[in-house]
Amino acid sequence: MKFETSLTKGTLIKRYKRFLADIKLDTGEIITAHCTNSGTMKSCIEEGADVFLSPAKDPNRKTRFTWEMIEINGNWVGINTMNPNRFALEEIMKGTIPGLEGYSTVQREVKYKDSRFDIMAENSVETCFIEVKNVTLNENGVAKFPDAVTARGLKHLKTLMDVKENGMRAVMLYIIQRMDVYHFEPARDIDPDYARKLVEVHKKGVEIIPLQVKVTPEEIVSHKILHYILEPEIAENV
Template identity: 60%
Template sequence: MKFTLPLVHGRLIKRYKRFLANVLLDDGTIVTAHCTNSGSMKSCIEENAEVYLSPATDPKRKTKYTWEMILIEGSWVGVHTTHPNQIVYEAIVNNEIPQLKHYNKVQREVKVKDSRLDIVAMNEDETCFIEVKNASMKQGNSVLFPDAVTSRGKKHLHTLISLKEEGYRAVMVYLIQRVDVDTFGVASDIDPDYSSTLKQAHEAGVEIIPLQARVTPSEISIVRELPYSL
């Protein structure tokens, strides 16, 4: 996924009220940026760290910028949580994910049962339902999900389990917007219910694919699949 407009550089002053962040731009201006990440953002917050913002294209929007990434220990970490859906969608369409190749019809935001799943991919032989989550919380050499309790995430897992039982292919993709980790795991201490439900989904045949992406001020691109442990 390439950024269509040049990003704006600054330094983080603080994040507050979950969805807002104050940023000091290079010209000395202090602006308020929208933060799409509703989680705790553990390991992704460092005051005075370099950040990049994208300018809003809607002149009526209250916040004129969106927070895109932050520099943590010399590596960019993506904090925009709606990008993973688009990144994975584009990669499937372009046959860039080995496990999700050869689909000739790919749709986003599909209503299924009582959930709305991110992607459905189809070919002559099968229909594959895919949910995408952003994972960014670093602990040691691993990235863990979730960084806050997620009842919505648990609901999506139950939907995938149900679809798998009906004979569909069901896949849980975790997009990791940082390259300073080598494995993926579950934060069972933060959300034990999600952890147990993911194990249940795995046992039911729901596939788990953690994908690591490199984040730069010009683009975000998938680089490899990470091993995982539940």
């Protein structure tokens, strides 16, 4: 997935009110950028770190830029929560995500009962509902989700289990926007209910794909599928 326009470089002054960040551009100008990430952004906030921003498409928007990524320990971490959905849609359409190839029809934002899933993919054999989550949390080299309690995420897991029970394919696709992690786990200490439900739905057939991507100021590209550990001492390979 290539960025549509050239990004603007700066350094982070501070993030506040969840959706705002003050940035000092390389020109010296200080601006306020929009932050799409409503989570805690634990492990991807470092004041004074280099960042890249994209210009707002709407010239009348109050914030002229959207915060795209931050450099942490020499690695770019993608923090724009909109990008994983766009990336997943493009790559599933191209058939480049391992395990999600071979779909002839791919749609975004498809309603199922009282939920709306990010992607529905179909071919002559099956229908697959895919929920995409953005992962930025790094704890000692482990990618974890979520970084805050997520009632919405818990609801999606329950509905994915219903999808599976009704004979369709159900997939949790975690897009891990950083390269300094080596496997994936649910954040049991942050949201134990989500972690327990993920274990439960997986045992009932909901698939888990933790896809690590490499983020650069030019593009986001697939790197590899990480293995995952849903319960302590139990490793799953995908």
